[in-house]
Amino acid sequence: MKDENCENGCRRPDNENGGEGRRVRCCHSEPEASGARGGGECRCHAGKERGDSGGKGGGHCCCHSGKKGGAGCCSSGGGGDPRHGLKLWISAAAVALSFLAGEYPESLPLYPLTDPAWVAVILCAAPIFRAAGRSFFIERKITSPLLVSLAMAGAFALQIADFLGLEHGAGHGHGSYIFVAAEIAFLMSLGEWLEERTVRKSRMGIESLAKLLPKTATVKTGGREEEIPAGEIRKGQTVCVKAHSIFPVDARIESGSTSADESSITGESVPVEKSAGDLVYAGTANLTGYVEAVAVKDAGDSEMSKLARLVEEAAGKKAPISRAADRWAAWVIPSAIAAAVVVFFLSHALLGTSWIESAIRGVTILVVFCPCAFVLATPTAIAAGLGNAAKRGILVKSGGALETLAGITKAFFDKTGTLTEARMRVETFETSGGFEREEIASLAGGAEMRSEHPIGRAIFEFAAGIAPAKAPDSTNSLVGVGVEAVFGDRKVSLEKPSPGSAAAEKFKGAGLTAVAMKIDGADAAVFGISDTPRQTAKAAVEELGRMGIECAIISGDNRAAAEKIAGAVSIPKVYAPVLPAQKLEIISAAQREGRKVCMIGDGVNDAPALAQADSSIAVASLKNDIAIESAQISIAGSDLTAIPHAVDLSRATMRTIKANIIFSISLNLTSVVLAFFGIINPVVGALIHNASSVCVVANSARLLGRKPSGGA
Template sequence: MDNKQVYRLQGLSCANCAATFEKNVRAIDTVEEAYVNFGAAKLTVVGKATIDQLEKAGAFDGIHVIPEHEQKEVPPVPFWRKRANVLATISAIFLMIGSLLSFMKGEQHGLVIGMFAVAIVIGGYDLFRSGLANLGRLQFDMKTLMTIAIIGAALIGEWKEGAVVVFLFAVSEALERYSMERARRSIQQVMDLAPKTALVKRGTRIEEVGVEELQIDDVIVVKPGQKIAADGIVVSGASSVNEAAITGESMPVHKATGDEVYAGTLNEEGALEVRVTKQVADSTIAKIIHLVEEAQAEKAPAQQFVDRFARYYTPAIMAIAMFVAIVPPILFSEDWKLWIYRGLAVLVVGCPCALVISTPVAIVTAIGRAARQGVLIKGGVYLETLGRLRAIAFDKTGTLTKGTPAVTDIHAFSGWSEKEVLHLLASIEQYSQHPLAKAIVHKATEHCLPLADFHVSDFRSLTGKGVTAVVNGTTYYAGSPLLFASKEMPEEITDVIHTLQQAGKTVVVVGDDKQIFGVIAISDEMRSEAATVVNKLHMVGIRTMMVTGDNEATANAIGKKAGMTDVLAQLLPEEKLRIIKERKQQYGHIAMVGDGVNDAPALAAADVGIAMGKNGTDAALETADVVLMADDLEQLPFVIRLSRQTVRIIQQNITFAFLLKLLALILIVPGWLTLWMAIFADMGATLIVLFNSLRLLRVSSLR
């Protein structure tokens, strides 16, 4: 959409402020639509509006508006120097002076009332300006309720109570702002990892340019200790690169010519020259940041419930307050001042602060925590669903296994050694492009066997069976056991082949026209952590199953080794899809873990699609609901634990906030709860909800 603009916001303090700012921006004549992402502190505008217009719409909360891709930053203001906090401090000073004078002169003395009035005006200036404007538009939010309550307290002569309420509300707002900034800091730390400049090679010269000026095919120089400025391919040099910014894995990865590197990762040792393959806005880290911010904006089911509830809650509180203030004096000739005071207390304690932030602060914190651990969760709905999983289905290749064939066994016969068998076979297979051939050559390279020692000629591929070649004047054959079916095979060799095949391994036999002198087994090795992870999932009550297109022998071998509850093999993509749908009916909530491409139908059908993200990152980011950026299955127990803890904390927040409000409302009627106690109860509920949610920052991986 051409007229769509995205801005970063600095100074956005609370969820209610975000809603008010959004309404103010929508009210601009040239704006068609506006949306504020409170979790990520971003504004999306459809239409046209100047920065001045937008900042004027957010002036009530001191909001600074910055274009998304602009490098300009408004320097962060220290907590104690923020305008709202300075006003609250001045208000507190006048409140204390007034309280001291009240002991000497009484609360109704003119000087005492003056001190409290100054405290109310200074501490509540921003509150009143927003609250009165909302009242004029008949918009009843938290600030509207507080404004009515404080002005009402002053009108009935409760100046001290009004001043205390203003001060405590300012403290509550300041702490809420601080807590949200801390919750947002996790994604801000990811954003700060990407460097702002890069060293570009221009012929024989090296120039420093802004990263936004980089073009595809530019060659950038990355010195030891510098961060890589863009996604690209190493064209010169070798080094260890710390990819924690992308994968969450702190162990460095060796990079050499031809290897892919990512923006924001740290070059630790040698100098690298990198050919840029993506513009900065399209880099992997930019996509991760964008997806995390979008995820923080997406409302979880619990938050949708709270939002619906809040629409009726605030008018209900207004009605209850009116009832408490008017009905007893009219029907029972009670004291008007006493019951108006209690009605005002209802307004104060009824402020929906704790309820409104009960879910978003937990979602923002949890998604940011997961991102720092290398797990990308695309929204609150998936975060909640992960916490309710009862079964997880795994693909085999590239998920439970490493995805690359490797030599696992070497058996030698007829007087040959294992080393001789491997050396000969690798010298033949080096001319083949088959994945099994590459595994054999790789194994020989690991053992430093020089393939040039043999003179190989007349290499031919025998379709479906293997290969043949003349080595140092002798014709040799290598391939499946079927290639040697016409020869009489000793029982010793057939037993070995049978045992290896029963273990789910692919067997390569090597020999000449007269005899077989070697058997090599190759398999896609299971990830070292797979069995441990599956066991941890079983311990928390989650059933596991493997769904794979591989043959039954191989699938059963891997499934048994991993400890899977069920193994389903030889499945076509549409059959995987059918299995996922059936098990969803059986278990309620099910996740599918795959590579993000081949398993797309099954990933889409599952309640949560989880992709291994390191290989084919772009595809994984696009197709899955959750991405394990380091391809580390160990993160699954972590994300399950984080999700369950998030669900528990959201439930605790909503329950506590609602019950405390209900209890406070009950205590107001007999007069047991004063006005300042009501705001203290409201502030306490808000702070408990905030700090309870911030506990998610400490959830650790189950390693």
């Protein structure tokens, strides 16, 4: 049973008007009703202080369970309710019939009591009056529904005056003021529906990700297969996945092999071959073979769930420009009421109009001064920008991050794993001290066989092609240096060569990373290792250059290796080799010069630099949690052209917001002047007011379809 204080399945918090991202307690007692097992919270999204079909201010509420990823939609605003559309169609027909009836009022008995516009008033105006009453009398706030309600109340008062013979259509041009109230209410509801439709479209990318996950999964326990809800899979359970089905959880293949379509996570369109030991991601497709895999995370912690949660949280975080607009809008509504009163008296005192005509002008002021278009200017553009980014695998943590990215003038790239594939390979291999090639390969492969470092893996894979790896008795990782291994009474080390040594200088000149191998302290071999630039790196850097953004590499690798990659991707400036602390100083120096800096890295070694920069982007970030935490923006895949698209999208979003604000303010002020002189009446005022809201929403909606190479 629901609590009497619940709204749309949510309990209203005390002293709170329910903004975006607000969290309140779930009111449902039945788990199946709320989707929250064992309790949780109800988070309301995209709420607006406008009169909607339910008088609740639009948006929707979703109940989130205490478990990660557990969320179920328990309500929706009018934009998602099919009855809202039916209401609009009926109201539109009523308004149209009322318009015709106003031309031939004698055709209806007892007109205007029989005016068809009453239907639209009941369907559309009643929720606005309820919202206004709740905000004013319960929440003690002056909101947009209150302003619109006063305008409609004024229209009703004018209709009474007309009925009593005190007014005869002065400045109105229609037989019924009920038509005026109905037209205002209908257009307000239509504008709200269009707004909600835009926000809903911006969320489709997130919702489509959730739909990719299967509802059930087959798990194997003690040799017996059982089908369970996919959301109940826990780390360590074995899942059975048939060909042409979807992986329900992030897992490591235990047996079998297949091809996996990982485009939903990484953006990579080419299927990836998977076999025992390989990692597969929830929401990706198993294309060819039956596999059994062990879950490496709970279902709610999968990469797909992280992606959806990240964008969900972004929708609840306002950009600075949005907060500034909200503060300004808070003053507009009281100012509009004051302006209506002033116009009422001044038009009578200075222009000599009748009290009725002055009242008409005051009502018109209330209609045109309502700041709905201004209030919509920022959130609709931010929502559309975030939605476009999410569809392309660009995960923006907040509207503020989108705003900051728009202003960057300099971009620092990490080299390894960002500009390069992080799949290093041994380019050259030289032995010394009389050691045999096969012996070196066997010992080097053994020393690096458990390494997860890209250089270590490169040496292991190269050595395995020459001789089988010999298992060491023990290994010891030397942080920032290399690795040591013991084989019986022999001690082997692979590490950076001494600065200035012949081997170091030789490979440095060739742009390679040198790794020296020693056996019992004697020089045994040197490996020259290279990295490969990402295929999209050069195109991304060149596009950023065309945007006026200066690019540079900031790397801990040797300068020659960094310059080799810089030349391949057309980056003119290189800072190398640098330590993490030096990266911070380089970024700070650029900021002191007045530059707005963006740091682009892999989110692990670059975490301090990502935090220091004005804007930060982590590439291929869904494969590690640190990237999600440290970067403001995350690129789900490895396509670096997503970076200039993110910058272009952020700039287009800011341009759209500014254009929306300028348009709405200019139109409001112009309409106020026209209303003061009686050039426009409440009907025309309502058309102008709602046309401005529709124009703002439509302008923001253009961002949803913006292509990577498209113009604004």
